Amino acid sequence: MTDNSTAPLSKVAPSTVHKPARLRDIPGNSGLPILGHTLKVIKNPVALGKKMLAKYGPVYRTNAFFRDSVHLYGVEANEFLLLDKDKNFSSEMGWWPYLGRLFPRGLMLLDFDEHKAHRRIMATAFKTTPMKGYLERLNDAMPERIKAWGEKGSFEFYPAIKTLSLDMATTVFLGLEPGEESEKVNKALTNMVAASVGIIRIPLPGTRMGKGVKSRKYLVQYLDTQIAERRVKTGSDIFTQLCQAEAEDGTKFTNQEIIDHMIFLWMAAHDTITSSVTSLVYQLARNTDWQQKLRTEITELGLNDGRLPYKLLNKLELTEFAFKEALRLNPPVPMMPRKTVREVAFGGYILPKNTIVNISPISIHRSEDIWDNPQDFNPLRFSAEGGAKERHRFAWIPFGGGAHMCVGLHFAYMQTKVIMTHLLPHFEITVPEGYKAKFQILPLIKPIDGLPITLKAL
Numbered sequence: 001m002t003d004n005s006t007a008p009l010s011k012v013a014p015s016t017v018h019k020p021a022r023l024r025d026i027p028g029n030s031g032l033p034i035l036g037h038t039l040k041v042i043k044n045p046v047a048l049g050k051k052m053l054a055k056y057g058p059v060y061r062t063n064a065f066f067r068d069s070v071h072l073y074g075v076e077a078n079e080f081l082l083l084d085k086d087k088n089f090s091s092e093m094g095w096w097p098y099l100g101r102l103f104p105r106g107l108m109l110l111d112f113d114e115h116k117a118h119r120r121i122m123a124t125a126f127k128t129t130p131m132k133g134y135l136e137r138l139n140d141a142m143p144e145r146i147k148a149w150g151e152k153g154s155f156e157f158y159p160a161i162k163t164l165s166l167d168m169a170t171t172v173f174l175g176l177e178p179g180e181e182s183e184k185v186n187k188a189l190t191n192m193v194a195a196s197v198g199i200i201r202i203p204l205p206g207t208r209m210g211k212g213v214k215s216r217k218y219l220v221q222y223l224d225t226q227i228a229e230r231r232v233k234t235g236s237d238i239f240t241q242l243c244q245a246e247a248e249d250g251t252k253f254t255n256q257e258i259i260d261h262m263i264f265l266w267m268a269a270h271d272t273i274t275s276s277v278t279s280l281v282y283q284l285a286r287n288t289d290w291q292q293k294l295r296t297e298i299t300e301l302g303l304n305d306g307r308l309p310y311k312l313l314n315k316l317e318l319t320e321f322a323f324k325e326a327l328r329l330n331p332p333v334p335m336m337p338r339k340t341v342r343e344v345a346f347g348g349y350i351l352p353k354n355t356i357v358n359i360s361p362i363s364i365h366r367s368e369d370i371w372d373n374p375q376d377f378n379p380l381r382f383s384a385e386g387g388a389k390e391r392h393r394f395a396w397i398p399f400g401g402g403a404h405m406c407v408g409l410h411f412a413y414m415q416t417k418v419i420m421t422h423l424l425p426h427f428e429i430t431v432p433e434g435y436k437a438k439f440q441i442l443p444l445i446k447p448i449d450g451l452p453i454t455l456k457a458l
């Protein structure tokens with residue numbers, strides 16, 4: 001079948017439509033012998049996606065990193081794959097090649113009923129009361145770190161926020177005070193996060209993956225020794241909350257489940273917050289009118305001690321719009337892979353069972369079909385007047401959607417608002433006149449030069 005209608009056809013039994021589906025019937029090409037499109041994907045996946053879309057339409061096939069995959073483009077495609085009403089797509093099998101070795105049985109690596117059961121328990125660690133506890137920890141930790149940035153004056157923002165996010169991982173996630181223990185955990189986490197985005201996926205000695213696998217062993221042991229105590233003591237950190245998390249029917253996580261979820265949560269939170277706050281700071285440095293608007297919004301809260309209280313989070317509306325716009329331009333997770341668990345009909349084609357299927361937030365976020373002047377930073381797109389309500393709900397998907405939608409998205413908003421609250425009233429952020437950052441897109445978006453900024457005390 002070659003019609004390009006995007007109406008989902010999955011209710012039609014594939015066997016009545018088609019003989020056993022073949023990948024080669026999907027339009028597209030496999031690129032170079034052996035390497036496929038790998039080099040183009042590393043260089044600029046957005047440009048490759050645009051070319052393939054123009055040539056083959058919204059359902060097309062490529063080959064990269066020695067794997068064939070199918071790409072679906074469009075808001076309907078995003079909805080179809082993310083809502084996955086017919087349970088066609090495995091998140092576990094889609095993400096496994098990237099995350100399976102280091103983060104097995106993390107929430108994104110579970111599917112369907114089992115995933116639902118785990119998510120119910122985990123969700124209790126992200127309800128209002130625990131979130132208030134995390135906010136206090138963020139407020140405690142932030143001033144000292146931001147003061148240290150101010151003392152440096154000029155520095156590369158990306159490595160600085162990466163270090164800050166790691167510090168948050170030990171204080172907010174684990175409840176550790178700075179010291180030898182937190183440094184050891186920090187080092188192990190750094191190794192694991194570096195391995196998760198490394199190109200070599202086999203744990204050879206001396207490689208990032210080798211170090212990552214060793215660090216996972218250390219963290220597994222470390223967490224395991226703490227669980228019994230954390231199950232009973234009070235604590236406002238994520239680890240303690242996860243040890244005590246309980247679904248409505250009383251189900252709790254086993255020790256091994258707590259370990260797997262904790263390690264996954266660290267990874268899921270770390271590079272995504274690092275990447276998105278970097279994009280926001282970059283945009284604020286270039287759009288100084290917006291920087292001032294956010295500063296005024298924060299100052300008008302009249303915070304005596306500089307701490308951001310939970311009840312005022314929602315008052316930072318423009319800050320939230322600006323963060324959303326930074327996430328639109330540079331979604332930290334540029335691709336979301338799944339694997340079909342049966343033949344799946346979509347857009348006039350049948351995707352064979354066991355096919356890797358990708359959607360791309362970055363392509364839809366930068367699409368002229370959906371956004372006016374998509375290259376411009378315009379946070380008001382997310383206001384009611386800017387058309388936020390009329391837009392298709394799968395046009396903006398930095399946190400995914402459906403069953404696997406990011407469980408930490410409110411945490412991400414909260415941490416970003418705390419950083420801005422402690423940063424903007426005290427410092428002006430600048431980049432050199434005419435500066436334009438170049439971003440590496442995969443595996444996560446980051447500025448190639450680290451984003452050199454200057455903080456000037458106000």
Ligand code: HEM
Pocket residue numbers: 091107108109119264265268269270272273276331332333336337397398399400401403404405406407408409411412
């Ligand atoms: C700006 C920051 C963040 C972005 C852009 C982001 C993005 C995403 C995306 C796109 C997914 C879904 C992937 C898919 O469906 O294939 C996801 C899932 C997830 N995220 Fe986030 N994330 C962020 C921050 C966080 C934080 C702070 C945490 C934890 C505190 C977190 C924990 C998770 C977890 C556990 C999942 C798996 C959910 C599930 O499978 O049910 N994320 N995130």
